[in-house]
Amino acid sequence: MKLRVAPWIRPRPAIGLLIACALLAVGPLFHDDVYVHNLLTLTFVGIAAALAWNWLGGYLGQVSFGHAAMFGIGGFIAARVQLSLGMPMLISWAVGGLVAGIFALIWGHPTLRLRGPYFSIATIGVGEATRLVCTYWDSFTGGSSGLSLPMQSNLKYTLYWYGLVLAALALCASYALRRSPVGLSLLAIKSDVDAASDVGVSSTRLQDLVLFLSGSTMGVCGGFYASYFSYIEPGDMFGFDRSISWVLMGVIGGIGTIAGPALGAVIFVLLRQYLIASYPQLYLGLYGLLLVMVILFEPLGLTGLFLRVVHRARPDLAVGGPVIEGPAPAGGPPPPAETRELK
Amino acid sequence: MERFADLLIAAVLLAGLYSTMAYGLGLIYGVLRIVNLNHGGMIMAGAYAGWYLHHALGVDPYVSLLPVAAVSFGVGILVYRLLVRRLPRGAAGGVQSLLLLFGVWLMVRNAAYLMFTGNDQTLRTSYATRALSVGSALISVNRIAVFGVAVAILIALHLLLTRTYVGKAIRAVAQNADSCTLVGIPVERIYALTFGLGTALAAVAGLLGASLFPFNPSFGASELLKSFVVVVLGGLGSVAGTAVAALILALVEVFAILVIPAYLTAAVGFVLLVLVLVVRPGGLFGQRVLG
Amino acid sequence: MTSVLRAEGLSKRFGGLKANDDVSLALEKGRILGLIGPNGAGKSTCFAMLAGSIPPTSGRIFVEEREVTGLPAFRVARIGVVRTHQIVRPFLNLTLFENCTVAAVQCSGRDHAGSRALAREMLQFVGLDGRRDEYPSRLTLAGRKKLEMARALSCAPKALLLDEVIAGVNPVESRDVVTLIRRIRDERGVSILMTEHVMAAVMSLCEHVVVLDAGKLIASGAPKEVVQDPAVIEAYLGKKHA
Numbered sequence: 001m002k003l004r005v006a007p008w009i010r011p012r013p014a015i016g017l018l019i020a021c022a023l024l025a026v027g028p029l030f031h032d033d034v035y036v037h038n039l040l041t042l043t044f045v046g047i048a049a050a051l052a053w054n055w056l057g058g059y060l061g062q063v064s065f066g067h068a069a070m071f072g073i074g075g076f077i078a079a080r081v082q083l084s085l086g087m088p089m090l091i092s093w094a095v096g097g098l099v100a101g102i103f104a105l106i107w108g109h110p111t112l113r114l115r116g117p118y119f120s121i122a123t124i125g126v127g128e129a130t131r132l133v134c135t136y137w138d139s140f141t142g143g144s145s146g147l148s149l150p151m152q153s154n155l156k157y158t159l160y161w162y163g164l165v166l167a168a169l170a171l172c173a174s175y176a177l178r179r180s181p182v183g184l185s186l187l188a189i190k191s192d193v194d195a196a197s198d199v200g201v202s203s204t205r206l207q208d209l210v211l212f213l214s215g216s217t218m219g220v221c222g223g224f225y226a227s228y229f230s231y232i233e234p235g236d237m238f239g240f241d242r243s244i245s246w247v248l249m250g251v252i253g254g255i256g257t258i259a260g261p262a263l264g265a266v267i268f269v270l271l272r273q274y275l276i277a278s279y280p281q282l283y284l285g286l287y288g289l290l291l292v293m294v295i296l297f298e299p300l301g302l303t304g305l306f307l308r309v310v311h312r313a314r315p316d317l318a319v320g321g322p323v324i325e326g327p328a329p330a331g332g333p334p335p336p337a338e339t340r341e342l343k
Numbered sequence: 344m345e346r347f348a349d350l351l352i353a354a355v356l357l358a359g360l361y362s363t364m365a366y367g368l369g370l371i372y373g374v375l376r377i378v379n380l381n382h383g384g385m386i387m388a389g390a391y392a393g394w395y396l397h398h399a400l401g402v403d404p405y406v407s408l409l410p411v412a413a414v415s416f417g418v419g420i421l422v423y424r425l426l427v428r429r430l431p432r433g434a435a436g437g438v439q440s441l442l443l444l445f446g447v448w449l450m451v452r453n454a455a456y457l458m459f460t461g462n463d464q465t466l467r468t469s470y471a472t473r474a475l476s477v478g479s480a481l482i483s484v485n486r487i488a489v490f491g492v493a494v495a496i497l498i499a500l501h502l503l504l505t506r507t508y509v510g511k512a513i514r515a516v517a518q519n520a521d522s523c524t525l526v527g528i529p530v531e532r533i534y535a536l537t538f539g540l541g542t543a544l545a546a547v548a549g550l551l552g553a554s555l556f557p558f559n560p561s562f563g564a565s566e567l568l569k570s571f572v573v574v575v576l577g578g579l580g581s582v583a584g585t586a587v588a589a590l591i592l593a594l595v596e597v598f599a600i601l602v603i604p605a606y607l608t609a610a611v612g613f614v615l616l617v618l619v620l621v622v623r624p625g626g627l628f629g630q631r632v633l634g
Numbered sequence: 635m636t637s638v639l640r641a642e643g644l645s646k647r648f649g650g651l652k653a654n655d656d657v658s659l660a661l662e663k664g665r666i667l668g669l670i671g672p673n674g675a676g677k678s679t680c681f682a683m684l685a686g687s688i689p690p691t692s693g694r695i696f697v698e699e700r701e702v703t704g705l706p707a708f709r710v711a712r713i714g715v716v717r718t719h720q721i722v723r724p725f726l727n728l729t730l731f732e733n734c735t736v737a738a739v740q741c742s743g744r745d746h747a748g749s750r751a752l753a754r755e756m757l758q759f760v761g762l763d764g765r766r767d768e769y770p771s772r773l774t775l776a777g778r779k780k781l782e783m784a785r786a787l788s789c790a791p792k793a794l795l796l797d798e799v800i801a802g803v804n805p806v807e808s809r810d811v812v813t814l815i816r817r818i819r820d821e822r823g824v825s826i827l828m829t830e831h832v833m834a835a836v837m838s839l840c841e842h843v844v845v846l847d848a849g850k851l852i853a854s855g856a857p858k859e860v861v862q863d864p865a866v867i868e869a870y871l872g873k874k875h876a
Binding site: 181187191192197198201203204 | 687711727735785788
């Protein structure tokens with residue numbers, strides 16, 4: 001029985017993802033190391049958040065230093081509706097995500113008129129302003145004491161699978177945003193937003209779409225985080241350091257690639273766990289150094305390194321634009337060449 | 344009414360500091376078209392440098408101004424030569440240089456953590472607590488001194504840029520770097536020099552600010568944003584424009600205390616920044632900051 | 635005869651400056667219309683309004699009797715009026731093929747496969763098909779101008795607005811471009827409005843010419859007549875030559 005799928009979904013990545021998810025899903029049955037289990041859970045939410053950041057920062061080229069604003073709003077909304085309205089966890093995450101997405105639209109829509117560095121600076125302003133206002137806003141966030149959710153036994157353990165689904169969904173969305181026809185439009189917008197409009201790309205709408213997706217996914221991650229720790233406070237949720245972490249994950253992993261930021265998230269979470277144990281003061285500086293190295297020598301970060309090592313340009317990971325696969329029209333031209341130079 | 348005068352004077356004095364702080368950022372942007380995200384880091388470094396010299400060696404901060412400025416000038420040139428120079432100039436390099444300098448800021452921050460711990464520090468000199476009465480207002484000697492130094496620096500900058508060859512070369516490069524090579528101006532050297540100068544201004548502003556506000560290694564983000572507000576509002580290039588914009592920012596901040604709790608006044612700067620960027624990207628003096 | 639593109643009383647103010655004052659023109663189907671005038675006459679502003687890049691302060695614009703006044707550029711492109719740019723703006727991060735594909739997908743109304751076919755066809759039309767997997771940075775200026783045209787044509791437009799395509803290209807290449815423009819009208823059935831400084835091209839290509847000076851329309855007619863119109867001569871050369 002043949003499944004009708006969109007022509008741009010390639011079988012190999014899809015199967016690869018399914019296998020990886022299956023392995024990760026059954027993995028916990030074979031070990032009882034709770035520490036590793038929880039570390040993986042945190043990695044999953046890190047992957048989802050990093051990928052969400054990358055849709056704006058990598059695909060559209062608008063680097064945000066203030067994404068913690070959406071993360072925090074999502075988290076606190078989710079916590080609030082659980083506490084005050086007794087909503088079930090998943091619904092609270094959805095609500096948190098929705099509000100965060102709308103918030104992203106509110107500040108992002110006018111701000112995206114700015115290009116490049118100015119947008120980035122504005123996002124620092126947005127992130128910090130949100131942090132200050134929300135820290136002050138006691139009734140919403142509980143002020144500096146934060147909010148506590150009732151501890152549920154076993155919740156942390158089962159969040160592993162929720163996290164896995166979240167990360168997998170984010171990966172699928174990453175793939176779709178890049179490989180579908182929308183992906184070409186996003187790249188065109190990244191290159192020249194006005195010229196894109198001139199050839200029929202609804203630039204504003206697409207930018208809004210990415211803003212909303214990115215913001216709402218961040219919000220859901222915030223809700224997840226709240227459920228995981230059962231306690232959140234504004235200084236941490238909205239913190240500049242948190243916003244920075246996704247920039248680092250995205251850029252070091254491979255900004256603009258489909259899965260690079262996921263790799264960056266894995267490295268980040270693992271390194272932080274290791275460094276916090278032995279060299280707590282070092283990790284930001286180390287990342288700073290990595291960032292400098294990446295910018296100077298390998299703009300595509302770890303993904304770029306990987307590609308060089310493998311010596312093949314895999315179109316689905318190169319920034320040079322997606323190859324829109326699909327059956328060639330009958331008697332028409334052959335599909336474009338598989339190999340391309342790395343940009 | 345008295346309170347009004349107090350606040351007004353406070354704003355004016357603060358504006359001096361903000362002008363110096365912002366000018367470094369504006370200079371680097373105007374000439375190299377790069378947003379120096381390490382600006383906050385250098386402000387913090389200057390603060391710590393002054394604090395350390397005072398704390399460990401008993402050097403008065405106003406005396407250490409010159410050595411700190413000189414060393415940070417050198418640091419700026421080093422950063423330019425080693426790192427920034429390797430990036431493509433212009434639009435292509437925009438976000439990249441942003442991220443590069445951001446990485447540098449992270450490293451500087453971490454270095455400060457390692458050397459000085461994350462605790463708040465203040466630079467208290469023996470005369471810091473003295474105050475002068477000007478009319479009905481009581482102003483700390485410190486603030487007046489900071490203002491005085493800031494004004495002196497700005498005047499010196501203005502003279503440098505208008506009266507000296509180097510200054511004119513800098514302005515020429517800011518306008519049209521390509522033509523400058525045609526007339527024999529060493530553009531790369533000017534770039535390095537400007538970056539050094541901008542860095543030095545940031546560090547000096549940090550040192551001055553250290554005597555007014557407590558600071559820690561995370562210091563710098565809001566200063567960066569305030570500098571940006573001033574640069575965007577005041578346009579690039581004119582000291583006068585920067586001064587006026589700095590005054591506006593200082594006035595808004597100081598008088599905002601009347602309306603919102605002190606805790607939130609920092610947010611005022613951020614909101615102002617976003618608003619100015621979005622609503623009036625041409626600044627007050629008509630210069631476009633949009634890319 | 636329905637005009638493909640028609641402007642009625644177009645005016646544009648920028649603050650105190652009136653860049654265009656009551657300009658009316660019509661591009662007939664299958665024709666090439668020239669929009670000329672001395673520097674600062676307001677040609678670019680008029681051009682931008684027709685393409686939807688900027689909204690007019692007053693006046694109306696119609697595409698085949700459908701009003702498009704004030705619609706954003708992407709809408710206008712999808713309705714069938716597409717522009718090129720005086721300073722070429724290719725998507726540097728996309729290959730030539732992808733440059734055209736994105737236009738075809740967004741504008742042409744064809745499905746996925748059809749869009750890709752159209753993109754290939756347009757690249758072949760301008761002679762760039764052999765290099766379709768390269769990036770625009772590899773092309774010369776003439777090549778990039780051709781890419782602009784191919785990309786615009788991939789939108790399957792009814793009217794193509796050419797913004798000084800010939801200026802800046804050497805005489806040999808400009809002959810190619812002129813031939814190409816003619817072929818666009820003859821083989822693709824696309825009506826063309828072009829602004830141009832290179833008079834030779836205007837004379838040989840345009841059946842009809844409108845002249846702007848200081849924001850106003852001062853002449854309209856066949857190129858040979860317009861060139862001898864004293865008002866036009868005065869606009870270009872000053873009073874004593876009229």
